[in-house]
Amino acid sequence: MGEYDQHTPAEYKARFPYLKEVDSFALLNAQLDVENAFANHRKNPGHFGYPNFRAKHFSKKSYTTNISHNNIELSANYLKLPKAGWLKLRLHRQIPADAAIKSVTVTEMPSDAVYVSILTERMEKAKKGFYEEIAEEAETVKAKPSEPFRTLRAVGLDYSSPHFFVSSDGYVADMPHWYRLAEERLALEQQRLSRKVKGSKNNQKQKRKVAKLHEHIAAQRRDWQEKEATKLAARYDVVAVESLDFHGLSQALRFGKSTMDNGFGQFLSILERKLNAKGGALVRISRCEPTSKTCQCGYVNPDIVLGMQTIECPVCGRIYDRDQNAALNILKAGVRTLMRK
Ligand SMILES: [Zn+2]
The missing domain is CATH 3.30.420 (Nucleotidyltransferase; domain 5)
Incomplete structure (x- = not known):
């Protein structure tokens, strides 16, 4: 990667204090993303454009952090994240008992709702190599008796x-029907938003309301x-x-x-x-x-x-x-x- 990767995110913390709000993995992942973006662009400029600057206020707000020691923990309806500490969450899907957390991505939606997506790895698979897994899969395919003729529907x-x-x-x-109603409601709230003075408190409030409705729909x-x-x-x-x-x-x-x-x-x-x-x-x-x-x-x-x-x-x-x-x-x-x- 040459001259680009001589810097570490820590060096920028003095100039950009908000970098201290997240843990070092989050910054490292962001750095890796940037390096990948540049590497991709250099390899194939036709397909990957020159990376864009990310403005704090207009970008998707999300970060990814990795597990290390016990910095991330999940217990009932609580998730521990580095720097943020224990957070209450509504778990949409149970994580299997034999799955280990690899990384967590936190995303803040325009409505202020926060989503976390948890990447896990099954213990059993982690122990095995990739090629061993493929070989095992091939064995099970071979072992299956050929399917009897079946009519396709x-x-x-x-x-x-x-x-x-x-x-x-x-x-x-x-x-x-409820979907149509929600859409009508959204149109109404959007109209209300257009009448609010730009930059005002009420405008901000209405913006969040519209965003929330959008996400809900x-x-x-x-x-x-x-x-x-x-x-x-x-x-x-x-x-x-x-x-x-x-x-x-x-x-x-x-x-x-x-x-x-x-x-x-x-x-x-x-x-x-x-x-x-x-x-x-x-x-x-x-x-x-x-x-x-x-x-x-x-x-x-x-x-x-x-x-x-x-x-x-x-x-x-x-x-x-x-x-x-x-x-x-x-x-x-x-x-x-x-x-x-
Ligand atoms: Zn006819």
């Missing part, structure tokens, strides 16, 4: 507004999406979707940011993770397929435009729901894609 999903998605078997996933949305994805992953092995360009779509339809913020992209990555975990797959089909204009008889109807919900096919006379029909076509295209592989 597949479904297609069509992203639809105002719904969230419509499936090829007619299931309509709607963002829950994001958590609710994620929770709901996890549940919808769990249901789908339990029922199907393969889910076909259209690879939509959401930025383009939101501009073309002139939707407000909030409409597109429903996070279909986030939902798909949750779903993909769940499907992959059970050996299934998420199949993305190209957006060039005329999924919403093609009838099940094969006729491509040029007269179908956005906003038409019930369609009557002039060729075969079938009456169908536009979204479900699109989902069916997405499913067919998804299966074709799989067959080609």
